[in-house]
Amino acid sequence: xxxxxxxxxxxxxxxxxxxxxxxxxxxxxxxxxxxxxxxxxxxxxxxxxxxxxxxxxxxxxxxxxxxxxxxxxxxxxxxxxxxxxxxxxxxxxxxxxxxxxxxxxxxxxxxxxxxxxxxxxxxxxxxxxxxxxxxxxxxxxxxxxxxxxxxxxxxxxxxxxxxxxxxxxxxxxxxxxxxxxxxxxxxxxxxxxxxxxxxxxxxxxxxxxxxxxxxxxxxxxxxxxxxxxxxxxxxxxx
Amino acid sequence: xxxxxxxxxxxxxxxxxxxxxxxxxxxxxxxxxxxxxxxxxxxxxxxxxxxxxxxxxxxxxxxxxxxxxxxxxxxxxxxxxxxxxxxxxxxxxxxxxxxxxxxxxxxxxxxxxxxxxxxxxxxxxxxxxxxxxxxxxxxxxxxxxxxxxxxxxxxxxxxxxxxxxxxxxxxxxxxxxxxxxxxxxxxxxxxxxxxxxxxxxxxxxxxxxxxxxxxxxxxxxxxxxxxxxxxxxxxxxxxxxxxxxxxxxxxxxxxxxxxxxxxxxxxxxxxxxxxxxxxxxxxxxxxxxxxxxxxxxxxxxxxxx
Numbered sequence: 001x002x003x004x005x006x007x008x009x010x011x012x013x014x015x016x017x018x019x020x021x022x023x024x025x026x027x028x029x030x031x032x033x034x035x036x037x038x039x040x041x042x043x044x045x046x047x048x049x050x051x052x053x054x055x056x057x058x059x060x061x062x063x064x065x066x067x068x069x070x071x072x073x074x075x076x077x078x079x080x081x082x083x084x085x086x087x088x089x090x091x092x093x094x095x096x097x098x099x100x101x102x103x104x105x106x107x108x109x110x111x112x113x114x115x116x117x118x119x120x121x122x123x124x125x126x127x128x129x130x131x132x133x134x135x136x137x138x139x140x141x142x143x144x145x146x147x148x149x150x151x152x153x154x155x156x157x158x159x160x161x162x163x164x165x166x167x168x169x170x171x172x173x174x175x176x177x178x179x180x181x182x183x184x185x186x187x188x189x190x191x192x193x194x195x196x197x198x199x200x201x202x203x204x205x206x207x208x209x210x211x212x213x214x215x216x217x218x219x220x221x222x223x224x225x226x227x228x229x230x231x232x233x234x235x236x237x238x
Numbered sequence: 239x240x241x242x243x244x245x246x247x248x249x250x251x252x253x254x255x256x257x258x259x260x261x262x263x264x265x266x267x268x269x270x271x272x273x274x275x276x277x278x279x280x281x282x283x284x285x286x287x288x289x290x291x292x293x294x295x296x297x298x299x300x301x302x303x304x305x306x307x308x309x310x311x312x313x314x315x316x317x318x319x320x321x322x323x324x325x326x327x328x329x330x331x332x333x334x335x336x337x338x339x340x341x342x343x344x345x346x347x348x349x350x351x352x353x354x355x356x357x358x359x360x361x362x363x364x365x366x367x368x369x370x371x372x373x374x375x376x377x378x379x380x381x382x383x384x385x386x387x388x389x390x391x392x393x394x395x396x397x398x399x400x401x402x403x404x405x406x407x408x409x410x411x412x413x414x415x416x417x418x419x420x421x422x423x424x425x426x427x428x429x430x431x432x433x434x435x436x437x438x439x440x441x442x443x444x445x446x447x448x449x450x451x452x453x454x455x456x457x458x459x460x461x462x463x464x465x466x467x468x469x470x471x472x473x474x475x476x477x478x479x480x481x482x483x484x485x486x487x488x489x490x491x492x493x494x495x496x497x498x499x500x501x502x503x504x505x506x507x508x509x510x511x512x513x514x515x516x517x518x519x520x521x522x523x524x525x526x527x528x529x530x531x532x533x534x535x536x537x538x539x540x541x542x543x
Contacts, residue, residue, distance in 0.1 A: 049426065071425040081426055089419035092412075100416045103409050105428025112409060148423075155428050 002027045008057030017043040019214040032205030040214040049081040050074040080157035086144040088136035095119040095132030105155025159190040166197040268384040274497045275391035281477040281489035282398040283445030289484035291438040292418025297353030301330040303466030305447025310454035323451040330447025365463035373459040482532025
């Protein structure tokens with residue numbers, strides 16, 4: 001078991017964003033985290049990646065308790081993430097963006113020279129080969145999302161949390177993005193994917209976890225979960 | 239520009255700077271040059287925390303003042319100047335360490351206001367407890383020569399430029415720039431943002447303390463409160479933005495431009511009104527020329543080719 005989320009709860013004032021959420025992820029899986037707007041998906045990502053601390057409950061990753069650790073510690077421990085609204089280092093080049101992940105997130109102690117070389121390989125892998133010198137701000141939505149994934153991959157994660165990488169993409173771009181997600185999985189990285197685009201998430205997920213009002217209402221293989229009465233009600237209303 | 243070419247040019251400039259006191263004997267010119275070098279050191283030190291790490295510290299005068307006051311006091315009580323300078327830099331860094339932890343809990347505009355208030359508090363304190371000007375004793379005044387002042391400013395300016403240049407090209411520099419660009423993304427990529435902000439803050443304030451020490455050695459007479467005056471901060475900030483924020487050459491060009499324009503304005507305008515002109519210039523640069531003079535030069539070069 002790679003990730004063990006043990007009954008975490010997070011409230012903002014009176015609003016309970018995540019309630020008693022528990023699930024586990026095995027190494028090699030692709031987990032789809034779905035639910036209507038405001039169901040607690042992004043809050044869950046913030047909690048797992050250390051940007052928020054749960055009010056109750058514990059999170060274990062790779063055999064270590066990571067509850068309350070700062071985000072950079074979680075990242076160095078092998079759990080990387082991307083952001084729903086991409087956050088590239090705008091004025092830095094694509095290669096420098098990736099090098100930050102390699103030099104700071106990867107704890108094997110890369111030299112700058114190694115980080116430069118690796119940034120080229122990783123940019124190639126995400127489909128931005130040869131564009132390392134371009135400033136991140138010069139890229140469009142797709143490019144920025146890829147830079148962000150490349151930066152996360154440079155930290156050598158065991159697990160990657162992808163937050164809505166399909167939103168705002170065209171049909172062709174989405175097909176490419178799906179291919180990239182498969183390639184990341186095939187490289188041995190476990191994935192949790194938050195996605196609104198249902199078609200995309202059904203195609204790549206081994207297992208779905210459905211959130212509604214901060215609570216887990218269903219879990220299982222995609223075909224079964226979609227037949228679940230509670231899930232249908234959550235999405236379509238009663 | 240290739241590295242070899244860059245180093246050759248830098249070498250030639252340093253040699254010229256070393257020879258200047260031998261050739262130049264006009265005291266007004268030597269004073270301006272000394273001040274230009276002092277401003278290069280001070281603005282480059284601010285550039286590290288404000289330009290590279292993106293933490294707009296408006297309390298820089300506090301660290302300049304601590305360095306200046308301690309160096310002045312130790313030196314006048316007979317401590318050798320180099321030792322006094324080291325003590326001044328260390329004192330500024332220790333103060334930075336004490337206020338760094340709470341200050342960096344503040345983000346954005348709160349950090350800016352917090353640091354500004356801090357420096358003003360120190361100024362008020364020293365205006366109150368040390369209201370009299372510190373004047374050099376007559377023995378030192380009789381022997382006063384600008385040449386050692388010039389050389390000290392040169393050494394500290396070279397130290398500041400060299401240090402910030404080295405950092406800008408290192409792993410630390412990349413980490414600082416990532417924090418400037420997006421602190422959350424930097425954390426998510428494994429950067430210990432608090433640790434590196436503090437590191438940059440310590441180096442920056444240590445250099446500011448040294449610059450203060452140079453001023454302490456330079457000034458024939460000075461009010462202790464003046465060492466903490468907000469203009470030390472704002473001069474540095476204006477120089478960095480006008481020259482080119484987050485670049486090595488920006489604070490150098492900015493300092494030369496600043497001192498030249500300051501002297502020119504003082505010829506035609508009542509003393510002190512240069513502040514008004516620089517204020518307007520600052521607003522203009524921030525709004526219409528975010529890359530400063532360095533950015534403008536790059537743009538013109540691009541258009542020419």
